[in-house]
Amino acid sequence: MTLRERLQEAMKDAMRARQPDRLSTLRLINAAIKDRDIAARVDGAAGMVTDEEITAILGKMVRQRAESARAYEEGGRLELAEKERAEIGVIEDFLPRQLSPDEIEAALAAAIAEVGASTIRDMGKVMAALKARYTGQMDFGAVGPMVKDRLG
Incomplete structure (x- = not known):
């Protein structure tokens, strides 16, 4: 359905x-x-x-x-x-289940490894990979700074 x-x-x-x-x-x-x-x-x-x-x-x-x-x-x-x-x-009620903080950390690590990100210039690639896989399951406004911290 x-x-x-x-x-x-x-x-x-x-x-x-x-x-x-x-x-x-x-x-x-x-x-x-x-x-x-x-x-x-x-x-x-x-x-x-x-x-x-x-x-x-x-x-x-x-x-x-x-x-x-x-x-x-x-x-x-x-x-x-x-x-x-x-x-x-x-x-x-109609949105997918939100990921827990631990699941978000694991998703970040996987996305960074997947796109081979190493600098802040790769942030767009990481965010695109996360959005493709986890739309509706995480707050990308909160995840963006987390990605920036990891790559910065």
Whole structure:
């Protein structure tokens, strides 16, 4: 079952179970995917985005909501921050399992060895290898400095 199909089934289940908050988040996810589908058609591609692209969309949505939750907390709007966190929980149900710190270290070592990286100039190659294999399973914003430390 593709990620798109899993999302559709989850939306139907949320409707049946009368879960308005979950349903609202799932509809936002579907809207973002449809926007990307439309953009792909305009660019001349064949229509529907892949599971990898959907995973990237979901990752971006999680980051946006985490940022919003932080801003709401700083502004004293705890009920809105909690709503954002609940949306993150729904979105994360469809993302691959996040790697543990030990697994990230092992993935870094493997990627560095695979591309033969030795200097900071090879950082792009290492990041490309990691993104090809671990999209959605690690935060590349946090991994970038780790790669830089190893190569620097």
